[in-house]
Amino acid sequence: MMDIRPGHLSAPPVIRREEYRAPEWLVPEIALEFELDGSRTIVRAALTVERNGEHKLPLHLDAKDLDLRRLVVDGKPVNYRFEQDVLKVPIDGDRAVVETEVAISPAANTQLMGLYESGGLLCTQCEAEGFRRITPFPDRPDVLSRYRVRMTADEALYPVLLANGDPVAQGKDAAAGTHWAEWHDPFPKPCYLFALVAGDLVVNRDTFVTRSGRSVQLGIWVRDGDLAKTEHAMAALKASMKWDEEVFGREYDLDVFNIVAVADFNFGAMENKGLNIFNSRYILADPDTATDADYDAIAGVVAHEYFHNWSGNRVTCRDWFQLSLKEGFTVFRDQQFSADMGSRAVKRIEDVRMLRAAQFPEDAGPLAHPVRPDSYIEISNFYTATVYNKGAELIRMMHTILGPDRFRAGCDLYFERHDGQAVTCEDFVKAMEDASGVDLSRFRLWYSQAGTPTVRASLAGSGAEARLRLEQIVPPTPGQSDKQPMPIPLKVALLDRDSGDVADERLIILDQARMEIPLGDAPQRPVLSINRDFSAPVVVETDRGAADLAFLSAQDDDPFARYEAMQQLMLDTLTAAISGRGVDHEAVVEAVRRTLADPSLDPAFVAEAVLLPSETFVGDRMERVDPEAIHRRREALRAELGHRLETLWRDAYAAHGANRYEYNPAAKGARRLRSIALGYIAAAGAEDAPALARAQFDRADNMTDRQGALGVLANGDSPEREVALAAFYDRYRGNALVLDKWFSVQALSTRDDTPEAVEALFRHPDFILGNPNRLRSLVGAFAANQRAFHDASGRGYRFLADTILAADKLNSQTAARLVPPLGRWRRFDEARAKLMRAELERIVAAPGLSKDVFEQASKSLG
Numbered sequence: 001m002m003d004i005r006p007g008h009l010s011a012p013p014v015i016r017r018e019e020y021r022a023p024e025w026l027v028p029e030i031a032l033e034f035e036l037d038g039s040r041t042i043v044r045a046a047l048t049v050e051r052n053g054e055h056k057l058p059l060h061l062d063a064k065d066l067d068l069r070r071l072v073v074d075g076k077p078v079n080y081r082f083e084q085d086v087l088k089v090p091i092d093g094d095r096a097v098v099e100t101e102v103a104i105s106p107a108a109n110t111q112l113m114g115l116y117e118s119g120g121l122l123c124t125q126c127e128a129e130g131f132r133r134i135t136p137f138p139d140r141p142d143v144l145s146r147y148r149v150r151m152t153a154d155e156a157l158y159p160v161l162l163a164n165g166d167p168v169a170q171g172k173d174a175a176a177g178t179h180w181a182e183w184h185d186p187f188p189k190p191c192y193l194f195a196l197v198a199g200d201l202v203v204n205r206d207t208f209v210t211r212s213g214r215s216v217q218l219g220i221w222v223r224d225g226d227l228a229k230t231e232h233a234m235a236a237l238k239a240s241m242k243w244d245e246e247v248f249g250r251e252y253d254l255d256v257f258n259i260v261a262v263a264d265f266n267f268g269a270m271e272n273k274g275l276n277i278f279n280s281r282y283i284l285a286d287p288d289t290a291t292d293a294d295y296d297a298i299a300g301v302v303a304h305e306y307f308h309n310w311s312g313n314r315v316t317c318r319d320w321f322q323l324s325l326k327e328g329f330t331v332f333r334d335q336q337f338s339a340d341m342g343s344r345a346v347k348r349i350e351d352v353r354m355l356r357a358a359q360f361p362e363d364a365g366p367l368a369h370p371v372r373p374d375s376y377i378e379i380s381n382f383y384t385a386t387v388y389n390k391g392a393e394l395i396r397m398m399h400t401i402l403g404p405d406r407f408r409a410g411c412d413l414y415f416e417r418h419d420g421q422a423v424t425c426e427d428f429v430k431a432m433e434d435a436s437g438v439d440l441s442r443f444r445l446w447y448s449q450a451g452t453p454t455v456r457a458s459l460a461g462s463g464a465e466a467r468l469r470l471e472q473i474v475p476p477t478p479g480q481s482d483k484q485p486m487p488i489p490l491k492v493a494l495l496d497r498d499s500g501d502v503a504d505e506r507l508i509i510l511d512q513a514r515m516e517i518p519l520g521d522a523p524q525r526p527v528l529s530i531n532r533d534f535s536a537p538v539v540v541e542t543d544r545g546a547a548d549l550a551f552l553s554a555q556d557d558d559p560f561a562r563y564e565a566m567q568q569l570m571l572d573t574l575t576a577a578i579s580g581r582g583v584d585h586e587a588v589v590e591a592v593r594r595t596l597a598d599p600s601l602d603p604a605f606v607a608e609a610v611l612l613p614s615e616t617f618v619g620d621r622m623e624r625v626d627p628e629a630i631h632r633r634r635e636a637l638r639a640e641l642g643h644r645l646e647t648l649w650r651d652a653y654a655a656h657g658a659n660r661y662e663y664n665p666a667a668k669g670a671r672r673l674r675s676i677a678l679g680y681i682a683a684a685g686a687e688d689a690p691a692l693a694r695a696q697f698d699r700a701d702n703m704t705d706r707q708g709a710l711g712v713l714a715n716g717d718s719p720e721r722e723v724a725l726a727a728f729y730d731r732y733r734g735n736a737l738v739l740d741k742w743f744s745v746q747a748l749s750t751r752d753d754t755p756e757a758v759e760a761l762f763r764h765p766d767f768i769l770g771n772p773n774r775l776r777s778l779v780g781a782f783a784a785n786q787r788a789f790h791d792a793s794g795r796g797y798r799f800l801a802d803t804i805l806a807a808d809k810l811n812s813q814t815a816a817r818l819v820p821p822l823g824r825w826r827r828f829d830e831a832r833a834k835l836m837r838a839e840l841e842r843i844v845a846a847p848g849l850s851k852d853v854f855e856q857a858s859k860s861l862g
């Protein structure tokens with residue numbers, strides 16, 4: 001990494017995990033008073049502080065962009081110092097009350113951290129370090145306080161006033177036109193969980209009775225007109241509350257649980273105690289505007305935030321290096337919930353696809369970091385797929401190694417031991433160990449070593465002599481050149497090539513660099529099924545050829561392994577073609593034919609199984625990414641599949657056609673398969689494909705079908721394309737979430753002119769740089785479109801860098817999240833790599849760059 005950044009005196013400081021020190025002062029109580037106003041809000045705070053241990057150090061209060069008007073200790077002025085966003089306050093005794101008053105401007109807050117305005121609402125986002133933009137406070141997760149909050153606001157502008165915990169009092173000053181409300185949260189919490197919302201909102205109310213008989217008032221608050229779109233989120237919330245009681249024994253603990261949807265939000269949602277704040281895209285849904293994937297994501301995120309009430313809020317993180325303690329665990333919990341609510345097999349396939357699309361490249365690139373990172377410049381950059389999704393895989397591996405009962409005992413012990421505390425990933429593993437008696441000492445390497453391990457597996461011998469040879473390679477990653485072998489839980493089974501029978505599945509823990517395992521009574525012609533259910537987040541390399549993979553894709557009894565065999569077969573076929581080792585589509589065509597024709601399979605599974613691996617995924621598995629060749633060869637295979645199996649695609653299309661919209665797993669699976677079939681019919685070059693798509697688009701009674709058809713049209717150049725895009729725009733121009741789809745579908749198009757089209761869309765009047773959803777829907781989607789983004793001219797790189805620099809001036813967190821695609825430069829040819837590096841260098845050299853973007857861009861050059 002560079003030491004000096006041009007335009008700045010020196011690189012921003014690096015925070016290290018090893019340097020953790022307990023807080024010098026604790027804040028058991030805080031009382032906050034807000035005089036809310038969009039352009040100038042006054043915040044008064046009274047902190048009861050207590051010296052923590054024997055020392056003479058001053059109290060440190062983080063304060064960012066605050067106009068400090070008053071600071072007194074026990075009512076008296078003191079000589080405080082202000083150094084680099086920290087107030088250092090001298091205190092004589094061991095206990096004191098520190099009062100402050102600051103002014104802030106929510107309307108001028110484009111970072112969307114702290115208190116900000118979104119569409120006339122006032123709302124907050126404090127995780128990770130936003131509270132310091134609201135009031136001076138020790139802004140670290142290991143300082144837990146009881147909060148009392150009083151808000152006063154203009155009653156006409158902000159008729160609803162919400163905060164954490166339970167409401168305790170309210171009143172009004174009719175003469176002044178103001179009203180006030182007081183909320184009290186009895187559970188001590190870190191300041192990152194603080195929240196308030198003020199605005200003109202309507203509510204969907206419901207109740208949930210907990211298993212111990214307490215009645216909880218639920219509220220989902222949205223803008224007028226959106227109420228009808230909250231039913232799905234409410235159903236998901238109630239299902240999550242029940243599921244967490246049944247599966248994890250966790251009950252809700254306050255009298256109210258509120259959710260508010262806002263249009264401008266950096267992330268998906270936030271688990272503030274008793275007052276979750278959501279990006280509206282993860283709340284609002286009706287069949288006309290939300291796809292099945294949106295519905296699923298809403299249920300998953302609502303559950304995720306709710307589950308944080310225990311895994312995150314009641315038991316929180318000691319420091320931000322422990323982020324995966326709450327995030328990995330909570331992602332695992334929401335994945336299990338969604339699996340229980342729908343198809344477990346399909347959910348697992350989706351989760352693995354997501355891991356491979358987002359986490360594997362991260363782990364293989366310059367931004368690779370362990371699930372528990374060792375250092376950071378800006379913590380916002382560490383809300384990553386590694387911390388979240390690989391973190392969830394770590395929890396899942398413990399679940400696999402311990403088995404469900406001992407895993408549950410470990411969770412119970414963890415919650416019992418640490419309720420009300422701020423703890424570490426180590427504390428979680430220790431609870432698992434103590435409750436199960438299983439030694440997890442080597443397992444801890446999964447938290448400290450970055451990089452996706454590769455497992456090489458092969459069978460030797462047969463019958464009683466059969467052995468499984470395993471080898472693991474953990475690649476070097478930035479700052480970690482030497483790796484130790486990790487315990488890798490591999491679910492393994494052998495299939496009998498002759499009868500198709502599956503011998504019992506066993507769990508093998510590969511915990512050495514190499515192992516050879518006798519398999520006992522293997523069949524005479526065994527076929528290896530390995531990493532079943534994706535039991536470990538690794539890349540598996542085997543010597544299984546096309547015949548074995550085709551056999552597994554038809555016979556394996558583990559649905560994930562069956563899907564995986566098909567993916568491997570497709571991948572091998574594509575990489576052979578791309579690297580000039582010959583084009584032989586036969587095995588794939590036959591395997592897809594068999595899958596499509598198998599009436600015993602769930603259409604949702606079929607839809608997953610017949611999809612080719614994405615262009616990016618193919619690239620990730622190649623020595624050098626050749627985006628053009630990957631695209632060409634993949635399109636050729638798609639065309640051949642479309643053409644050779646056209647009758648089957650048409651049958652599938654028709655079979656799942658005429659149904660009226662319903663929302664249930666069977667109907668969802670049918671819609672998914674139908675859109676995929678339409679895509680193959682179009683790939684085959686069928687003359688009627690645009691008309692079919694157009695008819696589906698026009699007649700659709702739901703967004704899944706409409707968007708599916710639009711996606712197919714957007715990839716082509718039929719006259720129907722422009723008509724459909726224009727019709728879609730006209731119909732939904734007033735709906736920001738649907739307009740995001742209109743931008744994305746064009747940014748993801750496989751057409752040759754996508755780079756120009758995206759640049760033009762950037763100048764479209766509906767493109768809003770400051771809205772994170774809109775920015776991601778156009779620019780994030782484009783950067784994920786491998787061929788278009790990696791256009792040999794380099795215009796995609798230049799466009800992305802320009803956008804990052806422009807966005808950084810408004811919202812550094814969101815800008816920084818656009819950097820990683822440029823960090824893949826090592827994977828490309830020299831010409832592209834040079835162009836990508838030049839853009840990263842241009843970013844790093846830009847004056848006034850945020851530390852968020854600086855960290856991502858400078859490390860990406862690495």
Ligand code: B3K
Pocket residue numbers: 127128267268269270271304305308327380383
């Ligand atoms: N905990 C929040 C993340 C907020 C990130 C801010 N940089 C959402 C979640 O994981 O539930």
Ligand code: ZN
Pocket residue numbers: 304308326327330
């Ligand atoms: Zn989370």
